[in-house]
Amino acid sequence: xxxxxxxxxxxxxxxxxxxxxxxxxxxxxxxxxxxxxxxxxxxxxxxxxxxxxxxxxxxxxxxxxxxxxxxxxxxxxxxxxxxxxxxxxxxxxxxxxxxxxxxxxxxxxxxxxxxxxxxxxxxxxxxxxxxxxxxxxxxxxxxxxxxxxxxxxxxxxxxxxxxxxxxxxxxxxxxxxxxxxxxxxxxxxxxxxxxxxxxxxxxxxxxxxxxxxxxxxxxxxxxxxxxxxxxxxxxxxxxxxxxxxxxxxxxxxxxxxxxxxxxx
Amino acid sequence: xxxxxxxxxxxxxxxxxxxxxxxxxxxxxxxxxxxxxxxxxxxxxxxxxxxxxxxxxxxxxxxxx
Numbered sequence: 001x002x003x004x005x006x007x008x009x010x011x012x013x014x015x016x017x018x019x020x021x022x023x024x025x026x027x028x029x030x031x032x033x034x035x036x037x038x039x040x041x042x043x044x045x046x047x048x049x050x051x052x053x054x055x056x057x058x059x060x061x062x063x064x065x066x067x068x069x070x071x072x073x074x075x076x077x078x079x080x081x082x083x084x085x086x087x088x089x090x091x092x093x094x095x096x097x098x099x100x101x102x103x104x105x106x107x108x109x110x111x112x113x114x115x116x117x118x119x120x121x122x123x124x125x126x127x128x129x130x131x132x133x134x135x136x137x138x139x140x141x142x143x144x145x146x147x148x149x150x151x152x153x154x155x156x157x158x159x160x161x162x163x164x165x166x167x168x169x170x171x172x173x174x175x176x177x178x179x180x181x182x183x184x185x186x187x188x189x190x191x192x193x194x195x196x197x198x199x200x201x202x203x204x205x206x207x208x209x210x211x212x213x214x215x216x217x218x219x220x221x222x223x224x225x226x227x228x229x230x231x232x233x234x235x236x237x238x239x240x241x242x243x244x245x246x247x248x249x250x251x252x253x254x255x256x257x258x259x260x261x262x263x264x
Numbered sequence: 265x266x267x268x269x270x271x272x273x274x275x276x277x278x279x280x281x282x283x284x285x286x287x288x289x290x291x292x293x294x295x296x297x298x299x300x301x302x303x304x305x306x307x308x309x310x311x312x313x314x315x316x317x318x319x320x321x322x323x324x325x326x327x328x329x
């Protein structure tokens with residue numbers, strides 16, 4: 001069976017694996033990994049260009065060759081003003097109103113500043129953006145982001161680059177249950193394909209990751225492994241997973257077991 | 265006049281953004297500019313005058329997660 005399509009702000013995609021473009025050993029390997037992942041959406045960033053520099057143009061040409069949808073981020077922004085201006089620069093540069101909104105509140109954990117995030121999201125939505133907020137698993141923050149107009153919300157599994165997988169499983173399950181109409185993406189902290197499958201099995205619509213693929217010994221191989229895990233997890237979710245229980249239940253029928261009810 | 269370009273103080277002769285890009289040898293269509301935290305669309309670079317103390321960010325696409 002083919003899994004259902006996923007929708008981000010009215011646009012539908014068959015791939016539920018969004019990947020970043022940073023940390024690859026080479027531009028060619030980045031392109032191979034993006035293709036092997038089957039990714040249709042990739043994240044990019046913005047940085048200062050040195051005088052006379054051509055670095056940005058070389059990277060931009062590589063991304064255009066891939067024919068993917070670009071999701072710019074506001075990575076590294078530490079205030080609402082920085083994040084809003086960076087989003088507006090991204091719109092100018094990439095000609096898209098999509099923005100992965102990050103407002104970092106703590107350097108040690110790269111934990112989102114969720115108060116600043118809600119404030120920046122509201123400003124950007126009023127300005128015509130479609131916001132993909134990178135947030136924690138906190139329910140009330142997710143509700144506020146939804147109320148501000150976010151129809152995509154991206155809670156972390158664990159801190160960026162930590163490779164720990166889903167740390168707060170119950171909270172992510174609660175978000176899924178309480179926000180059935182929102183496209184939910186687990187963003188950050190996934191280290192293994194099984195972590196991605198886990199997120200999809202919980203009913204998350206997609207995952208976004210970067211380091212686990214880019215830093216693998218064979219990024220294209222790992223990208224394929226994540227693609228298969230994401231497909232597997234989604235199909236499992238759509239097929240209806242059985243619930244866990246405390247006691248055993250025999251899988252082989254009991255009726256007619258030899259010596260059943262034999263008197264010893 | 266003294267302005268701040270990408271976080272560094274610079275003495276410049278240019279009177280507007282187009283002039284600044286030329287003076288600093290920037291070229292290409294892969295750039296976006298914010299002047300004092302406001303994005304200046306490419307079409308208005310020529311008419312956007314610079315003042316002493318202005319903060320200018322010249323930005324380009326880069327790898328990101």
